[in-house]
Amino acid sequence: MLFEEYDPRDDKMLQVMDNDGRIINPQWKPDIPDELVLEAYKFMNFARTVDLMAVSYQRQGRMYTYPPNLGQEAISTAIGKLMRPQDWLVPAFREMSAWLLKGARPRDIFLYFGGHEDGSKFSGAPNFLPSAVPIASQLQHAAGIGYAIKYKKQDSVVFAFSGDGSTSEGDFHEALNFAAVWKAPVIFTIQNNQYAISVPVKNQTASLNLAIKSLAYGIPGIKVDGNDFFAVYRASSEAVQHTRAGNGPVLIEAVTFRQGAHTTSDDPSLYRSQEEEKAWSEKDPIKRLRGYLDSMGLWNPGDDEPMLEEYKNEVEKEFAVYENYPDYKVEDVFQYHYKEMPEDLKHQQINYEKFLNWKEAQK
Amino acid sequence: MLFEEYDPRDDKMLQVMDNDGRIINPQWKPDIPDELVLEAYKFMNFARTVDLMAVSYQRQGRMYTYPPNLGQEAISTAIGKLMRPQDWLVPAFREMSAWLLKGARPRDIFLYFGGHEDGSKFSGAPNFLPSAVPIASQLQHAAGIGYAIKYKKQDSVVFAFSGDGSTSEGDFHEALNFAAVWKAPVIFTIQNNQYAISVPVKNQTASLNLAIKSLAYGIPGIKVDGNDFFAVYRASSEAVQHTRAGNGPVLIEAVTFRQGAHTTSDDPSLYRSQEEEKAWSEKDPIKRLRGYLDSMGLWNPGDDEPMLEEYKNEVEKEFAVYENYPDYKVEDVFQYHYKEMPEDLKHQQINYEKFLNWKEAQK
Amino acid sequence: MSSQVMTMVQALTNALDIKLAEDPDIVIYGEDVGVEGGVFRVTSGLQKKYGVERVFDSPLAESGIVGAAVGMCAVGLRPVVEIQFSGFAFPAFNQILAHVARMRNRSRGRYGAQMVIRMPYGGGIKALEHHSESMEALFGHIPGLKVVIPSTPYDAKGLLISAIETDDPVIFMEPKKVYRAIKQEVPETKFAIPIGKAKVVAEGSDITVISYGAEIREVQRAMIMAKEKGISVELIDLRSIYPIDRETIAASIKKTGRVLSVTEGPTSFGAGAELISIAVEEAFLSLEAPPTRLAGFDTVPPLPKGEHHYFHTPERIFYEIKKVVEYY
Amino acid sequence: MSSQVMTMVQALTNALDIKLAEDPDIVIYGEDVGVEGGVFRVTSGLQKKYGVERVFDSPLAESGIVGAAVGMCAVGLRPVVEIQFSGFAFPAFNQILAHVARMRNRSRGRYGAQMVIRMPYGGGIKALEHHSESMEALFGHIPGLKVVIPSTPYDAKGLLISAIETDDPVIFMEPKKVYRAIKQEVPETKFAIPIGKAKVVAEGSDITVISYGAEIREVQRAMIMAKEKGISVELIDLRSIYPIDRETIAASIKKTGRVLSVTEGPTSFGAGAELISIAVEEAFLSLEAPPTRLAGFDTVPPLPKGEHHYFHTPERIFYEIKKVVEYY
Numbered sequence A, B: 001m002l003f004e005e006y007d008p009r010d011d012k013m014l015q016v017m018d019n020d021g022r023i024i025n026p027q028w029k030p031d032i033p034d035e036l037v038l039e040a041y042k043f044m045n046f047a048r049t050v051d052l053m054a055v056s057y058q059r060q061g062r063m064y065t066y067p068p069n070l071g072q073e074a075i076s077t078a079i080g081k082l083m084r085p086q087d088w089l090v091p092a093f094r095e096m097s098a099w100l101l102k103g104a105r106p107r108d109i110f111l112y113f114g115g116h117e118d119g120s121k122f123s124g125a126p127n128f129l130p131s132a133v134p135i136a137s138q139l140q141h142a143a144g145i146g147y148a149i150k151y152k153k154q155d156s157v158v159f160a161f162s163g164d165g166s167t168s169e170g171d172f173h174e175a176l177n178f179a180a181v182w183k184a185p186v187i188f189t190i191q192n193n194q195y196a197i198s199v200p201v202k203n204q205t206a207s208l209n210l211a212i213k214s215l216a217y218g219i220p221g222i223k224v225d226g227n228d229f230f231a232v233y234r235a236s237s238e239a240v241q242h243t244r245a246g247n248g249p250v251l252i253e254a255v256t257f258r259q260g261a262h263t264t265s266d267d268p269s270l271y272r273s274q275e276e277e278k279a280w281s282e283k284d285p286i287k288r289l290r291g292y293l294d295s296m297g298l299w300n301p302g303d304d305e306p307m308l309e310e311y312k313n314e315v316e317k318e319f320a321v322y323e324n325y326p327d328y329k330v331e332d333v334f335q336y337h338y339k340e341m342p343e344d345l346k347h348q349q350i351n352y353e354k355f356l357n358w359k360e361a362q363k
Numbered sequence C, D: 001m002s003s004q005v006m007t008m009v010q011a012l013t014n015a016l017d018i019k020l021a022e023d024p025d026i027v028i029y030g031e032d033v034g035v036e037g038g039v040f041r042v043t044s045g046l047q048k049k050y051g052v053e054r055v056f057d058s059p060l061a062e063s064g065i066v067g068a069a070v071g072m073c074a075v076g077l078r079p080v081v082e083i084q085f086s087g088f089a090f091p092a093f094n095q096i097l098a099h100v101a102r103m104r105n106r107s108r109g110r111y112g113a114q115m116v117i118r119m120p121y122g123g124g125i126k127a128l129e130h131h132s133e134s135m136e137a138l139f140g141h142i143p144g145l146k147v148v149i150p151s152t153p154y155d156a157k158g159l160l161i162s163a164i165e166t167d168d169p170v171i172f173m174e175p176k177k178v179y180r181a182i183k184q185e186v187p188e189t190k191f192a193i194p195i196g197k198a199k200v201v202a203e204g205s206d207i208t209v210i211s212y213g214a215e216i217r218e219v220q221r222a223m224i225m226a227k228e229k230g231i232s233v234e235l236i237d238l239r240s241i242y243p244i245d246r247e248t249i250a251a252s253i254k255k256t257g258r259v260l261s262v263t264e265g266p267t268s269f270g271a272g273a274e275l276i277s278i279a280v281e282e283a284f285l286s287l288e289a290p291p292t293r294l295a296g297f298d299t300v301p302p303l304p305k306g307e308h309h310y311f312h313t314p315e316r317i318f319y320e321i322k323k324v325v326e327y328y
C-alpha cells in the first residue's frame, strides 16, 4: 500500500514530519512507542558525537582519512533500529549509525579509519561484513547473502547500503537484478546525499529519481525523506515486511545531504554553494526529531548538553583504547591471507624478519 | 506519441500486422513505398540464404562456430534499412542483416566465422565496429561514439545491438546510463529472442519486460513485435527522430525467437520444447511479410523459388572467395597489435620465423 | 577400489557429484550450468539429481556470479561457480581481486571465500575470439587466491575435490583442449590431490621442462622427438601455479642444470617469467644454460585460421628443448 | 626556453593543458575531473579553460569510462581518461583487456584506441584500502597496451605528451607518493620523451638496480648508504614497463654483472619476474650473482598502521643491494 501510494513514477517522496518536526502526514507515521523515538534521538546524537570527534581527531593527525556522516544520521539509525541480530548488515562506508547499532564500537571505527584491519573484525557483531571500498561492489555480496539465507531457510533480512553515485556502477545493476530474480530478502538503501564526491546526482543519471530504478528489476522502490526519522523507519519496516513475506528485494532511496566533506581530504567549497549547504542544514535530521520531541514534551532543550557531555566522555575513552592499541605486528601483514599459508608467503615473512634482525643489529 | 501510447509500464507490444500479414494496426503502419517493402522482403530472404548456407557450410566442416539468425531477420533488416552511411553500427553478433546493409559482404561474414580477423575489417563499410564477443561490452562503445558525434557536431545516429541476456551485464547498465546522461544519439535495440543460450528470459530478470528498463535511465523505451517488419521499422524511425532531435537515446525491445541453435555447437532440444518452437515458427518474420505482400498483390508465391536460386548462386560465389582466401601469414599474427610495434614483439616474430626456417630445413 | 575410464569432463562431473552428495553447503551456478549442464556439459545431470536450488542458471553477469558467491560464503555456503570461458572472467575481475582474494584478510579471518571459480581456458580448439586465452598469470599475481590447472582426468578429479574442500578461494582452470581428448582410469570413489604439489610426469637428466594444462600433452609429444635425438627430458606438471611447488622445481633443475618452461599465455609478465625467476632463485649455481621460457607471443591468440602459428606444436617445443640443451 | 619549478601534479596539468590547446580531438573525463579538477587536482582549471564538453565529470563507473573512450576513438577523438585510483581500474579491466588492447588488431588496423588511461598508483601515503596498490604487472601482461610510469615531474610531462600522441593505448600510472613530494625545473613549452626508453639515472659499476615510479627515490636514498659502504650502483629508471627497454638493461648488466629489481607490487608473477627473465635472456654469461627481485609481499598492502612493513624503505633496499653484491 505504501509502495503503491509512493510509486516512484510519480516522483513523490514519503515525508512524515516537516522541517520543524511537525507531523504532516500522520497516516504514515510509524506506530512505535515514545521510548523508541527517544532512544533513536539519543542514539543519533551519540553517532554524531563519534562522527564529529572522528573528524577532529583526524584534523589533529591522530587518524587517517575519514568520511563524515554529518546530516545523514536518520537513515542508518532508523534502519539500524529495525535490524535484528540475525539480520545482515552490508555496509558501504557512510552509515556509521547502523554499524554501531549492529554492534561495532567506536574503537572499531577509529581503528579502521586509523589504519588497522582489526577495526573490520567487529568481534561482537554477528552478520556484519567489513566496509567495502570499491563503490557498489558490496551489493553483489548482499544478493549472495540473500540467496544463502533462503537456501538455508533462515529468518534473516539483508540491509545493504550504498550512495547515489553507486547507482552508476555495473555492480549496482547486477546485484539488484540477481536479488530480484532470486527473490532474495535484501533491502537496498541508497543514501542519496546529492553528491558523489563533487559530482551532483544530475550528472550521475538522467532518471526521474533513483527509486524508479527498481522498475528495471521488477521490485518495489520508494523515495523517502532521509532526514525524517519517521519516514525512513516507516518505509524500511514496510520493506522488511515485504521481503520477509518472501516477495524479494526492495529499493529505498533516502534523500539526504552530506553536511560535511566527502572525506577529511575533500574541500566541498569547490563544488557546492553556501546557500545549498544552508538550505539543507534547515532539514537537519537531529534538529527535526528534536522539534518533534519538544512539541510532544518528551525532551527539554536543556537535556542536550549533559547528554552530549556524557557521549563525549564515552567517545574519548573509546579513542584512548584505539590510541593504545598494540602495534601492528609483522604477522598481521601475513597471517590472514590464507587459511593454509603457502610456502612462498611463509618465506617472504621469514626473509623480512631476517632483514628486521639485521636492521636491529645495525644499531 | 508512439512512445507514450506504448508505455512499457503497460506491457503493451507494438504490432502492425498479424501472423498472416494482415494489417491490424494501420495507425502505426510506417508510411513507406511498396518498393521499399518489397526490397526488404527480398533482402530478408537474401540474409536468410546467407545464414542457412553458413550453417550448412559449418556442418560440412568448412567454417567454424556460427550463430544462426534464423527467425530474427526482420529486426536488423528494418533497422538496417533506416541506417544512413554516416550512421554507426555497433553490432553484437546476431544481426547479420544489419551487417550486410551496412556494407559487409557475405565473404566477410564467412571469413570472420571461418576464423580470420580480416573478416572484421569491412573495408567498404564506413562506421561499423567489428563484432564484440563479450556480451554487452559493445554498448559502452556506442555511448562513446554517441558522445563523439555530438562533440563533433556530426549528423549521425548510433545503432547498437544486443540480446536479452545482455541486459543482465553491468556494461548494459553503464552504457545506457552514460548515453542518457550525455543525451547521446544512440538507439539501443535488444533482440529479445527468449533465450541466452539455454537460459530463458524469466531467469534473466524479474522485470515486467525489457523495455521498462529504460525508466532507470530516464529515456523512452518501447516493446515491439520483432517479427513484424512494420512494427520494428516504425518504432525505429520514431526513435531516430527522437534522437536526432537531440533528445538522447532510446531503448527498443524487439521480441523475437531464435529458430535455430544458439551457435552451431548448441543443442536447443536440451532446453526448449518442440511446441514452443512450432508456435514461434507461425510468427516467422519472412512468412508474415510475404503474407502482407501476397495480400497486396505485390508478390507471387512462385517468385520465391527463382529469387532464392539466384541468392544461392550469389552466396556460393561469395563462399568461394572465402575458401580461396590467401593463407594466414605470420605477419597477420603480429602486425596489427600496435601502430608502432614494440621491439619485443618484433623479436618474437623473428624468433618464430627462425623456427619455421629450421622446420623447413628438416624436411 | 573400482574405477572407470573417464574423460576430463566426466572426471570433473564426478568430483562435483561426490561433493554435492556429501556436503549440503555446496551450490553450483553460472551461465547455462543448470538445465543444459554447461556448454561443455561438466555439470550435466547435476540439476536433475540435486535440484534447482543447488544447481542453477544465473543471469548473464560474471561480476554478479562471483560477487554473489562472496556473500554466500559469508553465510557458510561453499559455492562452485562456473565462468563459461576464462575469456569472460574479466567482468568479474574486480570482485575476484577486491573481494574473493581479500575477504579473509580484510575481516581478519572472520569471513573466508571458500569458493571455487571454475573456468575452461586455453586454445587450439578453433574457437571464436575470447575463447582461447590463457591468462592464468593474471590470477597468479593476485594475493589471496590459489590457482589450479589439471592436465589429466585423474588430476582434474583429485584437484577439484581439494579445491572445493580448501577454505581458500581457488581459480580452477580447465584446459578445454583436454576435456574430451584423453581418457584415463579414474577411481569412482573420492580422492584428493593436494594443491601446491607438482607432479614429475617423467624423469630425465638433460633438461627440466615445466608446464601444465593442455601443454603437457604437447610436451610429451616433443619428448618423443627429443628421445630420438638422445635428449632425456624431465617433465614437471605444476598442477598449481599458485602456490607453486618450488621444491620440486629446484630439485629437478639441480639435477638437470637446464630448464625450459612451456606455457600458452603471452610471454611478457607471464608464467614463464615466474618460472625463470624461481629457477634462478633456487638453483643459480646449477644452471648450465639460461633458464628459458617458451610462451605465447605478446599478441592475442589469432582466430582459428592463424592459430597454428600461436599455439605450440610438439616441433616448436622440441626446437626450444634442443636450443637449451645445446647451449654451450 | 623558459622553465618553471613544478611538482609532478603541475607538470601533468601542464602537459594536458598544452595538448588540449593544440588538439581539439582531445577530451578529458573521469570521476571528479571537471569542476573539482580531480581528487589530486591534476585536471585543475582545465574545465574552466576548455569548457565542459572537453573536460567533464562522468558518472561513477569505470567500465563505462573506459568503454566509452573506445567508442570515442572510433570517431577519431583522443580521450585522456582518469581512473581515480589504480585500485579502481578493475571494474574496467574487461574493457581494457577485451577492447582497448584489441580494437586495432580486431579491426585489422582500421580502428585504433588512441587513448590514455591515467591513474594514480602506489602506496606509502597512509591511505584507505584499494588506494595503495601497484598492479602494473597485470597491465604489462595484456597484449596491445603500453604501460608508462614516470618518476619525476620532468619525465611525467614528457611521457604524458608522448602517451597522448601515440596512436596506441597507454596505461599511464602516476606515483601518487611523488605527486607533490619533489619539485623540479620543467620547461614550459612542449617536449616529448619517447615511450619505451629507460633512463640511466646514475652510473655505477658494482650492481644494476632497475626500478621505476616512486621507488626511484627510495633507491636513491639506499644508494647513499651503499656509497658509504663503497658500493657503486647503476640505477635504471624503466619509465615504461611495456615496451621494456631490453637494450639499456642488457648493457648495464653486462657491465655490472649483478642486478636487483625494486618494485612495489606483489612478488609472484610480478614485474620483478619479468626483469629477472630479461636479465637471464640478455646477459646470462655476465651474471656474477642471481638476478634478484625485491618486490612487495604476496599480500595486499596493509592499511596505514602496517604500511611501514610493506613498502620498501631505503634500508630494506640497501640490505638487498648488499646481499646481491656480497654474493660469493
Ligand SMILES: Cc1ncc(C[n+]2csc(CCOP(=O)(O)OP(=O)(O)O)c2C)c(N)n1
Pocket (backbone or CB within 6 Å): A094, A133, A134, A135, A162, A163, A164, A165, A166, A167, A191, A193, A195, A196, A197, A258, A262, D031, D060, D062, D084, D088, D091
Ligand atoms: C569503484 C570505485 N571507484 C571510485 C571510488 C572512489 N570514490 C570513493 S567514494 C566516491 C563517491 C561515492 O559517491 P556515493 O556513492 O554517492 O557515496 P557518498 O560518498 O556520497 O556517500 C568515489 C568516486 C571508489 N571507492 N570505488
Ligand SMILES: Cc1ncc(C[n+]2csc(CCOP(=O)(O)OP(=O)(O)O)c2C)c(N)n1
Pocket (backbone or CB within 6 Å): B094, B133, B134, B135, B162, B163, B164, B165, B166, B167, B191, B193, B195, B196, B197, B258, B262, C031, C060, C062, C084, C088, C091
Ligand atoms: C561476458 C560474456 N559472458 C559469456 C559469454 C558466452 N555467451 C555467448 S552468447 C551468450 C548468450 C547471449 O544471450 P543473448 O544476449 O540473449 O543473445 P543471443 O545469443 O540470444 O542472441 C553467452 C552466455 C560471452 N560471450 N560474454
Ligand SMILES: [Mg+2]
Pocket (backbone or CB within 6 Å): A163, A164, A165, A191, A192, A193, A194, A195, A196, A197
Ligand atoms: Mg553520494
Ligand SMILES: [Mg+2]
Pocket (backbone or CB within 6 Å): B163, B164, B165, B191, B192, B193, B194, B195, B196, B197
Ligand atoms: Mg537471447
